[in-house]
Amino acid sequence: MNKGWIFITGTSSGIGQHAAKYLSSKGYQVIAGVRDQQSYDRYISIENIHPFIFDTTIEKHHESLVKHLTLNNISLLAIVNNAGVSVWGPILDIPIQYWREIFEVNLFSNIRVTKILLPFLNPTNGKIIQIGSSSDRLGVPLMGAYPIAKLSILRFTEILRRELLLTKKYNKIRVSNLSLGSIKTPIWIKAKNIRFDKNSPIFNLAKEQGLSLIDKEYENATSPLVIAKLIEKIINSKKPRRNYLAGRQSYLLHCFGLMPIFVQDFIFKVMGVFMLKKSK
Numbered sequence: 001m002n003k004g005w006i007f008i009t010g011t012s013s014g015i016g017q018h019a020a021k022y023l024s025s026k027g028y029q030v031i032a033g034v035r036d037q038q039s040y041d042r043y044i045s046i047e048n049i050h051p052f053i054f055d056t057t058i059e060k061h062h063e064s065l066v067k068h069l070t071l072n073n074i075s076l077l078a079i080v081n082n083a084g085v086s087v088w089g090p091i092l093d094i095p096i097q098y099w100r101e102i103f104e105v106n107l108f109s110n111i112r113v114t115k116i117l118l119p120f121l122n123p124t125n126g127k128i129i130q131i132g133s134s135s136d137r138l139g140v141p142l143m144g145a146y147p148i149a150k151l152s153i154l155r156f157t158e159i160l161r162r163e164l165l166l167t168k169k170y171n172k173i174r175v176s177n178l179s180l181g182s183i184k185t186p187i188w189i190k191a192k193n194i195r196f197d198k199n200s201p202i203f204n205l206a207k208e209q210g211l212s213l214i215d216k217e218y219e220n221a222t223s224p225l226v227i228a229k230l231i232e233k234i235i236n237s238k239k240p241r242r243n244y245l246a247g248r249q250s251y252l253l254h255c256f257g258l259m260p261i262f263v264q265d266f267i268f269k270v271m272g273v274f275m276l277k278k279s280k
């Protein structure tokens with residue numbers, strides 16, 4: 001059975017891995033982007049999964065993918081730009097190298113992958129899906145560069161969606177962004193690695209509060225299978241939306257983001273004072 005070809009980036013773990021396994025089990029042919037041999041080997045024996053060494057930041061990998069699709073005459077039903085990294089901390093205390101990494105992986109890579117794969121998408125029902133974050137709703141202190149990159153990818157989605165409508169060739173291709181809340185994946189475990197400057201004036205407070213929030217969110221997070229199913233729903237939808245909210249806290253952040261700024265400021269101030277008192 002072949003319900004269509006789907007390319008997913010970052011399938012070694014988390015949402016990407018669940019999406020690759022779920023969609024392949026439903027009869028889609030999944031080209032699963034991975035960066036290491038171990039993940040590649042894990043997929044080799046799984047029916048309908050075709051692992052492909054693909055680091056989204058490496059130009060050579062882009063070229064090999066284009067060659068592979070051309071040689072095998074593959075038309076894609078969907079591209080899922082899932083690969084992502086997260087670095088949190090006080091905004092001025094995140095070293096610039098991590099800002100670059102965040103934007104390189106979460107934004108620029110998605111743009112490049114979308115650009116090179118657009119000509120391979122089925123022009124009558126192709127879908128481009130960006131895995132974003134509900135942190136794009138408002139400026140939450142200590143979340144660092146991550147929400148800024150995710151807000152940018154939401155805007156990229158919106159603009160591309162509207163521009164494609166103006167073209168003759170791609171006007172039936174739809175672009176959607178998923179603004180996800182907390183999903184139970186290794187991204188949370190990786191986030192325990194503190195990357196912000198030890199000299200930050202709020203280093204101890206940020207570290208203590210950040211790590212306890214990570215534990216709490218991870219404990220209660222939504223299963224990545226829910227997101228894999230949502231991706232399938234979007235792929236099959238005739239009129240997919242620009243944006244989907246899904247996962248723990250996503251609706252809460254959405255509503256918070258709709259409040260007047262002075263109310264948001266007040267709430268964050270009260271929370272900050274409470275955190276400061278607690279940490280003394």
Ligand SMILES: NC(=O)c1ccc[n+]([C@@H]2O[C@H](COP(=O)([O-])OP(=O)(O)OC[C@H]3O[C@@H](n4cnc5c(N)ncnc54)[C@H](OP(=O)(O)O)[C@@H]3O)[C@@H](O)[C@H]2O)c1
Pocket residue numbers: 009010011012013014015016033034035036054055056057081082083084085086105131132133134179180181182183184185186187188190221
């Ligand atoms: N989990 C959540 O609560 C949550 C919430 C909102 C949004 N998201 C988004 O969901 C997406 C998937 O994350 P996840 O939660 O499933 O975390 P994850 O398990 O850490 O998965 C991230 C994936 O991205 C891959 N990756 C990182 N840098 C890459 C690069 N340069 N090229 C190719 N692949 C790369 C990783 O591969 P390696 O193993 O090789 O590093 C891994 O497969 C991300 O875009 C993330 O921002 C997650």
